[in-house]
Amino acid sequence: MVDKIMKIAKGVLWFIPVLFLFWLFNKNFVPSGILTAKCDADKCSKLAVAFATKEPEKIIGETKDGERYRLIAHDPIYFTIKAPRLFAKAKISAEFANPDGQPVFNFGAQAFNGAYVFKNALTQNILIEQLEKDWDVIKENDSYLFTRPEEEPAFVETTAGKADDKEELGEKKEDIKKVEKRPIKKYSSIDEFVNNLPPLEEVRAHNYDLSGRIKLRDYKPSDKRLEINNSLRGPHEIIAYVENEPLDFKFSFQDINRHKGVDNFSIIVSRGGKKVLEKKVSDDGISKASGVVKDPKEVEIYLEKPAFGVYTISIQAKDDDIFIKNISTGQSLVMFSNHLYFADDDEYKVLAGVASKASNILFSGSAVSAHTSHKSALQTIVIDKKQLAVKEINKDYEFKRSKTQSGLLTAVVPKSDAYLSTDGFFVFDSRQFFNPDLGAVLNLGADVPENINYVITQYPKLTDLGNGWLKAEAEFSGKELYRDDKGQYSFILQIPGLPENKRILKLRKIEVEFAKEPITVFNLWTKVKTKLKL
Amino acid sequence: MTLQTFQLIWKIAKELIVEIFKISLLSYLLFYLIEDFFPGFVSSFFSMNILLGIVMGSGVFTVVSQEPASAKATAGEGRVERNEIRARDIVFIVILSIIAGGLIYLKTKDLGKLGLVISIISGIIILLMSILLLIEDDYDKRSEN
Numbered sequence: 224m225v226d227k228i229m230k231i232a233k234g235v236l237w238f239i240p241v242l243f244l245f246w247l248f249n250k251n252f253v254p255s256g257i258l259t260a261k262c263d264a265d266k267c268s269k270l271a272v273a274f275a276t277k278e279p280e281k282i283i284g285e286t287k288d289g290e291r292y293r294l295i296a297h298d299p300i301y302f303t304i305k306a307p308r309l310f311a312k313a314k315i316s317a318e319f320a321n322p323d324g325q326p327v328f329n330f331g332a333q334a335f336n337g338a339y340v341f342k343n344a345l346t347q348n349i350l351i352e353q354l355e356k357d358w359d360v361i362k363e364n365d366s367y368l369f370t371r372p373e374e375e376p377a378f379v380e381t382t383a384g385k386a387d388d389k390e391e392l393g394e395k396k397e398d399i400k401k402v403e404k405r406p407i408k409k410y411s412s413i414d415e416f417v418n419n420l421p422p423l424e425e426v427r428a429h430n431y432d433l434s435g436r437i438k439l440r441d442y443k444p445s446d447k448r449l450e451i452n453n454s455l456r457g458p459h460e461i462i463a464y465v466e467n468e469p470l471d472f473k474f475s476f477q478d479i480n481r482h483k484g485v486d487n488f489s490i491i492v493s494r495g496g497k498k499v500l501e502k503k504v505s506d507d508g509i510s511k512a513s514g515v516v517k518d519p520k521e522v523e524i525y526l527e528k529p530a531f532g533v534y535t536i537s538i539q540a541k542d543d544d545i546f547i548k549n550i551s552t553g554q555s556l557v558m559f560s561n562h563l564y565f566a567d568d569d570e571y572k573v574l575a576g577v578a579s580k581a582s583n584i585l586f587s588g589s590a591v592s593a594h595t596s597h598k599s600a601l602q603t604i605v606i607d608k609k610q611l612a613v614k615e616i617n618k619d620y621e622f623k624r625s626k627t628q629s630g631l632l633t634a635v636v637p638k639s640d641a642y643l644s645t646d647g648f649f650v651f652d653s654r655q656f657f658n659p660d661l662g663a664v665l666n667l668g669a670d671v672p673e674n675i676n677y678v679i680t681q682y683p684k685l686t687d688l689g690n691g692w693l694k695a696e697a698e699f700s701g702k703e704l705y706r707d708d709k710g711q712y713s714f715i716l717q718i719p720g721l722p723e724n725k726r727i728l729k730l731r732k733i734e735v736e737f738a739k740e741p742i743t744v745f746n747l748w749t750k751v752k753t754k755l756k757l
Numbered sequence: 758m759t760l761q762t763f764q765l766i767w768k769i770a771k772e773l774i775v776e777i778f779k780i781s782l783l784s785y786l787l788f789y790l791i792e793d794f795f796p797g798f799v800s801s802f803f804s805m806n807i808l809l810g811i812v813m814g815s816g817v818f819t820v821v822s823q824e825p826a827s828a829k830a831t832a833g834e835g836r837v838e839r840n841e842i843r844a845r846d847i848v849f850i851v852i853l854s855i856i857a858g859g860l861i862y863l864k865t866k867d868l869g870k871l872g873l874v875i876s877i878i879s880g881i882i883i884l885l886m887s888i889l890l891l892i893e894d895d896y897d898k899r900s901e902n
Contacts, residue, residue, distance in 0.1 A: 229769060233776050240784040243803075247788075250802045269802055305801055710797060 251307040256741030260304045261734035264291035272711055273303040274733070284729065288690065292320065292729040299331070300716040302733055309706055310737035315714050316696040317733045318688060323726035325718055328685075330697035333713035335705045341717065342697035345685050346430060350667065354678055361413055365683040366431070368413045371676040373406065407676045420664075421677060429667040429680035435495060437661040438531055444468035445555035451651055454577050454639070456566040457543040458488075461536040462648065462659050464556040470526035470534060471553035476504065477519040477546045477574050483512040488540040490524060494532050500524065516573050519548050533659045535560070546574055556657040558648035568640035570597055582639050585631040587656065588647030592621040593636075600640035607632040613641065631656060692731060712737075771822050778815035785812050790860070842891050850891075854884035 249255075260270040264283050267274050275281075275293060282294040302315070315330050326347035331339035351367070354360075358369040410416040417436045420426065426433075444467055463470070470492065478486050485506045492500040502524060507517040524536060538547065546566055550557075567580045593604055593613050604611045604622075611622045624632060631653050634643065643649070650656045667678055686694040695716075706712055714735060718728060742750060785808045792799045799805060858880025865872035 225765070225769070229772060232773060236773070236776055236780055240780060240787075243784070247791075247799060247802060251798055305797065307797065307801060 252742065253308065253737075253739065254742040256739050258306060258310065258737040259734060260306075260737075261732060262302065263732045264293045264730070268304075270304050270306065271302070272305050273301055275730070276301050286690075290690075290692075290731060292731045295319075295718070295728040295730050296722060296726075298718045298721045300718070300730070300733070302714045302716070302735065303711050304714070304735055305709065305711050306706060306737060307710065309701070309739070310704065311701045311739045312698060313704055313712065313714075313738070314696060314698045314736045315716075315734070316694055316736075317716055318692055318694050318731040320691045320729040320731070321685075321693055322691075322729065323724070325721055325726050325728060327717075327719050328695050329717040329719075330695070330699075331715040331717055332699040332703055333705055333707075333715075334703065339715060340699065340703045342699065343430060343681070344683055344695035344697055346682070348429060348667075348680075348682070350670065351429060351678075351680055351682055354671070358678070359409070361410065361416075363413050365681055366413050367678075367680050367682050368410065368416050369678040369680075370409060371407055413679070416677070416679065423662045423664055425674060425676045426664045427667040427671065427675050427678045428664045429678065429682070431679045431681045433664045433679070435530070435532065437663070438466060439464055439556075439657060439661060442466050442556075445553070447555075449552050449555060449557060449655070451550040451552075451557075453582055453651070454549075454566040454571070454574070455547040456564040456571075457545060458540045459538050459547065459563070460560040461538075461550075462558045462560050463534050463536065463552070463554040464532070464657055464659070465529050465534055465554060466531040468553060470524065470529045472524040472536060473549075473551040474522045474524070474538070475519045475548040475550075476522060477516060477548055478507045478509065479544050479546060479571065479574060480507075480509045480511070480513050480515055482542050482544050483510065484542070485510045486540070486542070486544050488538065488545060490522065491535075491537045491539060492524060492526070493535045493537070494530065499529070499534070500526060514573065516575075519575060533661065546571070546577075548574065548576065555655065557655050558650050558657070558659075560648055562642065562644040563649045564642045565636060565639035568597075568600060568638065570599060570640050580639060582636040582641075583651070584634050584636065584643065585650050585653055585656070586634060586643075586645045586647055587631055587650075588645030590621055590623040591632075591634060591643055591645045592619045593641050593643050594619045595641045597640055600638045602636070602638040602641070604637070604641070605635040607634075774815050774822075775819050778812065778819045781808060781811040781815060785809060794863070842888075846891060847888070850884060850887040854880045854887065857883050 258270075260268040262268070262271050262274045275295065277297040277299065278293075278295065279297075283291055284294055285291050300317075313332065315332075317328075317330075326345070328344040329341045330344055331341045334340050351369075354369040355367070357372075359372055361368040361370075408421060410419075417433065420433070420436060420438075423437065442464065461472075463472075474490070480486075487506050488504050490502045490504065491498060492502075502522065504520070504522055507520070509515055509517065538545075543564070563584060565582045567577060567582060569579045571577045591606065591611075593611060594617060595601060595613055596616055598616055600613075601616065602613055604613065606622045607624075607628055609622070611620055613620050631650070636643070648656070648659075664679075667680070671678065683695075686696070688694055704712060712735070716733065720726070721728065740746070785805070788799045788805060788808065792805065858876045861879045862872060862876035865875050868875070
């Protein structure tokens with residue numbers, strides 16, 4: 224009997240390290256997909272590497288209810304966590320009491336470049352809170368759209384003098400006209416609003432970015448292709464507007480091989496400063512400065528359903544060996560930014576189809592300058608009926624528009640093989656021109672002017688936990704998170720103005736919940752294969 | 758509680774603590790090895806010092822509470838059995854030596870061929886030392902008998 228009990232006891236004891244090993248696997252691989260690390264007033268999870276390191280002393284207080292908290296008097300609060308692996312998102316939350324009315328809280332996650340990506344948890348704005356009471360509100364999560372309520376039409380008396388009797392009063396009433404304001408359009412959702420913005424001068428924004436939502440008014444895509452048959456030389460930058468149509472450009476390139484070196488180049492398409500597409504174009508195989516020319520190469524840039532907006536197509540040739548023989552595009556609004564290098568000249572007749580011809584161009588800048596590298600291209604350019612003589616090679620000649628000259632000006636370039644540059648844009652036809660600055664919505668100021676009918680805002684609020692405790696939260700996606708080479712994620716809670724205004728915060732708990740795809744029987748083998756690169 | 762009951766409880770406790778020593782020592786070595794190859798695998802969630810404390814405590818108790826073999830014989834606990842080296846012991850030692858050599862190679866592979874030489878020699882040394890310990894143990898027991 225004793226032997227039996229001993230065997231069972233030994234079996235249990237040997238099972239403990241096996242259980243422990245499973246526990247470690249669970250902690251490291253996080254099969255559930257959720258990993259939590261937190262710090263409260265007294266202690267932190269083992270995963271928390273650093274917490275509130277800016278506080279010179281660890282001061283712990285206790286409320287009458289027995290709630291313990293950490294006293295915070297410095298900004299920011301650092302919270303660094305060592306995670307066993309990468310996660311797809313992280314939700315950070317902090318529970319605290321705000322006795323001194325700190326108005327702003329921001330959560331930040333450290334990015335790969337060392338800077339922090341911030342998410343606003345609270346920015347108190349009395350005007351917004353007043354609008355919430357007085358105006359019509361659409362609330363979706365932390366986003367609010369305030370619409371000015373309809374007012375009673377105002378009455379304006381059009382005749383002078385008072386009525387003496389009832390008859391006269393009746394006649395007078397007909398003269399009194401109603402002055403009705405234009406009705407304010409009501410939206411059913413914030414999504415409907417941002418996709419169908421009213422006139423921008425009627426809108427104000429607070430902590431809300433509308434820049435990617437502003438469209439060109441009355442734009443309709445063209446059903447015809449735009450052909451630009453002027454030969455251009457070297458790197459160029461094209462600005463185009465796209466809405467409800469594919470982004471469609473076809474280029475014909477040819478390498479004149481007058482410079483030594485490989486002429487690989489890239490065509491980069493970007494929107495709002497962010498790269499959308501990159502296409503690499505390889506050299507024609509001739510790297511010597513032989514002047515030998517091969518057949519033109521066709522390159523297509525195509526995006527089926529791009530987001531609407533202004534696109535930049537940058538042809539990043541490293542030198543002037545690359546010629547753009549032809550551009551064919553489905554876009555109707557196409558401009559060239561900064562410069563144009565015309566190359567329709569007998570100087571380049573080695574290229575197929577290139578011969579001397581005049582080039583006409585329009586520009587929007589305040590000035591245009593021109594130069595040429597060849598004596599045969601010395602010429603007089605006519606700009607809005609005024610002459611600009613290019614007398615010497617490799618020298619810039621500038622034309623400045625006068626105060627009376629407005630809009631697009633025409634430049635007639637009788638001999639191509641001229642480099643023109645401007646502080647605006649070039650177009651081959653006035654119908655191709657547009658203002659790439661589509662407009663902006665102004666930020667909300669201290670009050671709301673009469674002409675403003677809409678205010679849109681991202682206005683996160685703190686969750687009230689009762690007894691004076693509040694909760695602030697923010698979520699960061701995998702793209703915003705960065706796990707350093709020590710396996711650590713760094714977060715901060717920014718509380719600007721806290722020490723300067725001698726405010727304090729009572730921090731009860733700070734927690735980060737990481738999430739990733741859980742490991743299941745169905746995806747386990749896929750994950751193992753990916754990890755082992757099978 | 759009678760003396761016999763107390764002796765029984767003491768015997769059970771001793772055996773269990775000896776078993777805890779073996780388990781904790783093996784676990785500590787295993788987790789130490791895992792931690793060495795995958796830093797943070799264990800230490801991020803558990804302090805190895807706790808396990809080390811258990812090893813030390815149970816180890817000291819094991820050493821202190823173990824009676825010498827001769828005392829066991831005179832106490833009439835039966836003849837001490839001879840531990841003959843069996844073929845499976847040799848195979849076990851060889852496998853462990855190969856594993857040890859492999860682990861050493863993983864740590865020294867950056868040295869190139871020198872790392873390979875070091876791991877082979879280390880494996881051989883471990884094998885020979887283990888066999889020597891077994892033979893010595895067997896020889897000591899034969900001498901006592």
